[in-house]
Amino acid sequence: MLKKDQTYISELKHHVGKEVTVKGWLYNSRSSGKIHFLQVRDGTGIVQAVGVKNELPEPIFELAGKLTQESSIIVKGIVREDKRASSGFELTLTDVKLLQLVADYPISHQSTHGPAFLMDNRHLWLRSKKQHATLRVRAEIVKAIRDYFDSNGYVLMDAPILTPAACEGTTNLFEVGYFDEKAYLSQSGQLYGEVGAMAFGKVYVFGPTFRAEKSKTRKHLTEFWMVEPEIAYADLDDVMNVAEEFITFIVHRVLENRKEELKTLERNTAPLEKINAPFPRISYDEAVELIKKAGLPFEYGNDFGAPDEEAISKNFDKPVMVHRYPLAIKAFYMKQDPEHLDKALCVDVLAPEGIGEIIGGGQRADDLEYLEKKIAEHGLPRKAFEWYLDLRKYGTVPHGGFGLGVERAVSWICGSEHVRETIPFARMLNRLYP
């Protein structure tokens, strides 16, 4: 427990009429000569402390007047309801203690800053309102993810980050030295999740994921977080049922608990209010029709590009689930559709509002011979996958799951311009600092 000589700004409403101590930093200040307005933040919120010259001891009034942005301060004041305050409450300042007077804080509220400058100062940028709100929404989403799976019988199973080989082979991996051999940073925990499903029935893997692709877009990070449920005895329909229920749960939770933050972010919540299961389900073939109807050039059999995804999702005001892509463009572990042999039992969930894919998943190949053949076809080293093949040798069952990209989900729900704002410290093609 913390000592009680501190009141958090979020709790001020319970202390009206009383003197409280707020420990924090100066967010901004204004003055009219004989009256100072100090906007103090403490991480839970921002409150304005008002100091009047002839109501305060001279040294305290003077100190209040010379405080600079982000100076660390402890202020005392009497909580007052005030319609003029945006939060509804203000402090009548009674005392200020200065811990450090800051000179030349780089980020100002009044001037504009470019993304490169702000990302260089990410460690300070996080103190500003919108970044603060975005990361609180992220924290809420992460909690919702855990709550959903924890309360629905899934066991959390962490997958290793250092792995012996590619999970999917095709994408670029970060290579690291591992004593006398090479290891790779995980690009997906899914294969290990399948191990978990065979051991526990329902599991979810939740952790960081790494892709060494040289992507430079608003949707890409080289290090991002992914949650990957995996379910034994599940078919493609089960996977889609879980995906839509799961997304609905997350969106509702944020709408319930993070109203203030969404308001700070100026997020129009109307589109989010519409998110309710069931979601529309269309096949790859039907999606191709939508692309052609939109007049885009598209060669049947290819994967969808960003403009294609937008053309598809524009037809719906909920996330749309596109299933049964051509087998040829999907990963080796996808199960072949027995009714359409050229298709895979897979699903991508495309978020509305132009966000694109937030979930990819499906039913897994469960036949040993088929999987052996696929590993060979994809040119993957069989030796690295022996343990994975064992799952098909010793009690194979139909099973499936999906992966949700946390940052893309946060980006969608917050209405962020770029995923780099949805993670505290983004790692990108040209960004390894701070």
Added chain:
RNA sequence: UCCCUGGUAGCUCAAUUGGUAGAGCGACUGGCUGUUAACCAGUAGGUUCCAGGUUCGAGCCCUGGCCGGGGAGCCA
């Protein structure tokens, strides 16, 4: 890897045809008893990304390099 675009004050940007490098914001000083991106007045602040070249003269033109930003492909 490819396409587009940029690098000038702490930040965001301007600078006509190649002719003395400017504004807003921030900082600093002073003023103001209700400010909400406060306002008003003043002050300081420059290796124009780097190297070379053309020119009487280069922020501007040429060559090479470095570093960003946006997008594509691939993916979540």
